[in-house]
Each structure stands twice: as C-alpha cells, then as structure tokens.
Amino acid sequence: MDHNLLLADRTRQINASAIREILKAASRPGTISLAGGVPAPESFPIEIIRKLSNKILDTYGAGALQYDLTEGFPPLCNALSGYLANKGIAAEPDDILITSGSQGALDCIGKILISAGDKVAVEAPTYLGAIQAFNPYEPEYIHLDSDDNGLIPSSLEKAISSHRVKFVYIVPNFQNPTGRTISLERRREIASIITRHDVLLVEDDPYGDLRYQGIPIPAIKTMAAHHVIYITSLSKVFAPGLRIGFCLAPQNIRKWLVIAKQGVDLHTSTFNQALAAEYISGGFLKETLPEIIRIYQPRCKKMIDTLDHYFPDGFHWSRPDGGMFIWVEGPTGFDMQNVYRESLENRVAFVPGKYFYTTRGKGMETMRLNFTMATEEEIDSSIQTISEIIKNRMQIRAA
Ligand SMILES: Cc1ncc(COP(=O)(O)O)c(C=O)c1O
Structure with a gap:
C-alpha cells in the first residue's frame, strides 16, 4: 500500500x-x-518536583490521575489568576484555558479561526512553530516589518488597511527568533490600531518572565482586552516537558477553543497541572x-x-x-x-x-x-x- x-x-x-x-x-x-x-x-527544579509529586498524591489522591475538565484543573486556574494579576492582566480562574504547552493554544486558534485563504498577519521573521500550527488550515500570510523596537505599528496599520486580516500573530517579548521586544509606545499604538480596525491579535508571550535587565512592559492584552488572545507558558520558567501553557481569550472565542481542545486531547495532563498549581501557589515559581x-x-x-x-x-x-x-x-x-x-x-x-x-x-x-x-x-x-x-x-x- x-x-x-x-x-x-x-x-x-x-x-x-x-x-x-x-x-x-x-x-x-x-x-x-x-x-x-x-x-x-x-x-x-528536580528536588522540588520530587517533593511536590508526593504532596499531590496526598492532597488530590486519585483526582490527580483522573480525567478532568477540558478548561483546566481548577486549582491551577486559581493559581494562574494570581500569576496573571501580577502582570497587570485581570483574569478570573474561569476565564483561563489550560493548553498542552502554548503550542496547544496556537493549534486550537488555527483550527477555529482559519479557513483556507484567510489572511494572517505575522512579524517577519516569526516563530516557526506558529506557522506550523497554522499551515494545515491554509492561511495566506501578510508580513509585518519590525526593527530593534519590535513590530513597527505603521506596517501593521498598512497591512490591516489593505487586506482583510483574520488575525495578527505576534511575540511581544524577546521574540523568537530575533530577541526583540516591542516598546511601550508601540504597544499602545498597536492596541489603538487593532481596536480602531476591530481586528483580533494573538499575543504569544512565553518569554516575558525571562527578563535580565530593564523594566517589564505591560502586555497589549492590558490595553485592548476584547481584541487580544493572550497566550503564555510555564515551559521556559518551570519545565517544558510538563507541557503546561494557557490562554486568555474573549469569551466567544474561548468557548470554541474549549471545543477544539476537547477533540485534540480532552484535557492537559491532570497530574502535571496539579504539579504546576502547587509550584505556583507554593511560591516556588517566584523563588526559582x-x-x-x-x-x-x-x-x-x-x-x-x-x-x-x-x-x-x-x-x-x-x-x-x-x-x-x-x-x-x-x-x-x-x-x-x-x-x-x-x-x-x-x-x-x-x-x-x-x-x-x-x-x-x-x-x-x-x-x-x-x-x-x-x-x-x-x-x-x-x-x-x-x-x-x-x-x-x-x-x-x-x-
Ligand atoms: C514564541 C513561542 N511560542 C510558543 C512556543 C511553544 O512553547 P510551549 O508549547 O512549550 O509552551 C515557543 C517555544 O519555543 C515559542 O518560542
């Protein structure tokens, strides 16, 4: 055959x-x-994970090994609500959707939003994994220019004005592959552009916590909540093998992301979510x-x-x-x-x-x-x- x-x-x-x-x-x-x-x-943090693994089995017992909600393990959603609040991002635990890595969120976004031929605006260069997640749905890419201060807002404005863009995909902090960060002024301009043109933006932020100097810059999500799907991950600050990512999407999009995720993996590993919940609520993320x-x-x-x-x-x-x-x-x-x-x-x-x-x-x-x-x-x-x-x-x- x-x-x-x-x-x-x-x-x-x-x-x-x-x-x-x-x-x-x-x-x-x-x-x-x-x-x-x-x-x-x-x-x-191998030793911490060893201790927390025992604690999880004591605390949640079989619950840590059972099927769970597609939306996410509630103690982790609670912990992440506080984590996001520290970044100035308002999110109730019920607003959060846990995904299998941020890659899982990108796949679900492609699945529910992209029809063949839809236009997706991306920074050039951009994160290859996003392209791989979107490609099966056959989008057409519109390229956005960037320089040392990240995405150039006028390039975004031009792209949105001259094409029917389905959504914009960007990595705002220490971008993969360029390491560039979008400045505060530009984030404000980008927020104003997407709000004015009523266009959705996917803000993929797995690197924001890995800041070695300078002051953290607020997410675009804080400036245009209704127009942004914010995605982040514990891969770069905890352990990528646990596959814990999460996203914060407007409710009407979130409900479809949940349905798409159900078809992919039912839910992200309960045990790993319990581990992440204890890691954050126990103060270990902050400490390490x-x-x-x-x-x-x-x-x-x-x-x-x-x-x-x-x-x-x-x-x-x-x-x-x-x-x-x-x-x-x-x-x-x-x-x-x-x-x-x-x-x-x-x-x-x-x-x-x-x-x-x-x-x-x-x-x-x-x-x-x-x-x-x-x-x-x-x-x-x-x-x-x-x-x-x-x-x-x-x-x-x-x-
Ligand atoms: C920009 C960006 N988004 C998403 C991911 C996927 O990360 P994960 O699925 O481990 O959260 C990566 C990984 O390198 C990345 O660089």
Whole structure:
C-alpha cells in the first residue's frame, strides 16, 4: 500500500520541520549547540518536583490521575489568576484555558479561526512553530516589518488597511527568533490600531518572565482586552516537558477553543497541572525564577560581548534584555546556509534565519543564536569559530 496516497490534501502542505533536522545534527556528541530554544537542564527544579509529586498524591489522591475538565484543573486556574494579576492582566480562574504547552493554544486558534485563504498577519521573521500550527488550515500570510523596537505599528496599520486580516500573530517579548521586544509606545499604538480596525491579535508571550535587565512592559492584552488572545507558558520558567501553557481569550472565542481542545486531547495532563498549581501557589515559581535568570543573564551578556569582539564589520545583532535568542543580520547577498554547513563540520550548530520566514528566499543573510544551553566558555569558542568562517567567506566574496 502506498500510504502517501492516503494523505489529506492539507497534510501535503505541511513541511517536515527543517529545524528538527538541524537540532538532530546539533545534538551530535561534541557539538556546541546554539541552535535549540530549550531551557538549560540545570534550571529544572528536580528536588522540588520530587517533593511536590508526593504532596499531590496526598492532597488530590486519585483526582490527580483522573480525567478532568477540558478548561483546566481548577486549582491551577486559581493559581494562574494570581500569576496573571501580577502582570497587570485581570483574569478570573474561569476565564483561563489550560493548553498542552502554548503550542496547544496556537493549534486550537488555527483550527477555529482559519479557513483556507484567510489572511494572517505575522512579524517577519516569526516563530516557526506558529506557522506550523497554522499551515494545515491554509492561511495566506501578510508580513509585518519590525526593527530593534519590535513590530513597527505603521506596517501593521498598512497591512490591516489593505487586506482583510483574520488575525495578527505576534511575540511581544524577546521574540523568537530575533530577541526583540516591542516598546511601550508601540504597544499602545498597536492596541489603538487593532481596536480602531476591530481586528483580533494573538499575543504569544512565553518569554516575558525571562527578563535580565530593564523594566517589564505591560502586555497589549492590558490595553485592548476584547481584541487580544493572550497566550503564555510555564515551559521556559518551570519545565517544558510538563507541557503546561494557557490562554486568555474573549469569551466567544474561548468557548470554541474549549471545543477544539476537547477533540485534540480532552484535557492537559491532570497530574502535571496539579504539579504546576502547587509550584505556583507554593511560591516556588517566584523563588526559582531569579535562579534561572542568574544562569541565563551572564550567557546572554557573554554572547553579545563575543559578537562585539569577533564578528566583522557589516554584521549586526540584536541586544536583547531577556529571553533565549540573539538575531544576526549579515550584508545583503551573504548566504548563511553555507556558514551553517561549515560550522557544523567544525562542531558548532545554529539555525540559519531563513527558516523563520514564510517567504522563500527571505532572510538568507540571517541567523538565530541561542545562548541558554551553552556555557560561557562554549559561547566564546563557538562564536569565534563562526566568526572565522564568516570572515573567510567574506574574503572569498570580495575576491
Ligand atoms: C514564541 C513561542 N511560542 C510558543 C512556543 C511553544 O512553547 P510551549 O508549547 O512549550 O509552551 C515557543 C517555544 O519555543 C515559542 O518560542
């Protein structure tokens, strides 16, 4: 039997993630990986989880192992209501929908909102996982421009004025892949634009808590609650393997998200939700976040310093105040794919930036660097390696 003949038309639209292949290559022993977007394993609170696992079984007994509500385990919804209040986001426990990672929310959003040919406006570059979640529903992407201060509001206004945009998708803090953060002034402008044009915005914020310097900037959700679906996750500040994400959507959208989620997985793991509930309500998230920041902050600084030191003229990089990524842009016409191949031969991995664009041929001269997984020594030596490869290629180009 030719199983490929069985595939639905829309399944053929889905590209196997090139990044998965890159991550596979990056995990070869002896390779320094600046490719992933995963938390440092030493940030995981294993001992706390061990103790809380016992406590959960004592407190909830079989309830922690039973089927539960699609909307979310009530003690976790209660805990998250307080967590969101600390960010200035007003949410009753019943407003929250727990999803299997924020990825689960993105999938449900695609499922309930996108008909084939609908226009979805995204930053260029943008988070590849969102594109993968939306693609099966066959949207058309409208590209929004950004600079060091994040999404440029006039680009959003232009896109919305000239297209019937179904929704806008953005990552406001320490964006994946660029590390850029949308400034307060721009958030206010964006809130005003979406309200004026009556357009829905998906604000995907898994990195907001990983701030190493500067002051937190309020979510756009706080400025235009009725027009924003706010999504966030415990993956980057607790443990991604637990798959706990959550979203806050206007009620008329939330009810459809619940129905869509029911069809996907009935509900997110009850045990893991109970763990997350105890972790937050017991004050552990608050207590361990500074420790995670203490691991990442020097790595972020080290990467910026080494780029400043080694990289040649004509290349520019973001200088994030948090998150996990730095974005490098080379001169127009420079091909980062060749640098990637040669770096891999030298046992250093990163992700060529072209994978974060929905238009073929865009971003050839860019790369995404992750700084959370490598030590400071590894960051120094790997950036030096990449820089030497780039300098050689620049010389070849000039010759
Ligand atoms: C912007 C963004 N959104 C969502 C996700 C998905 O995270 P999770 O499903 O683990 O919450 C990621 C993961 O890297 C991400 O970078």
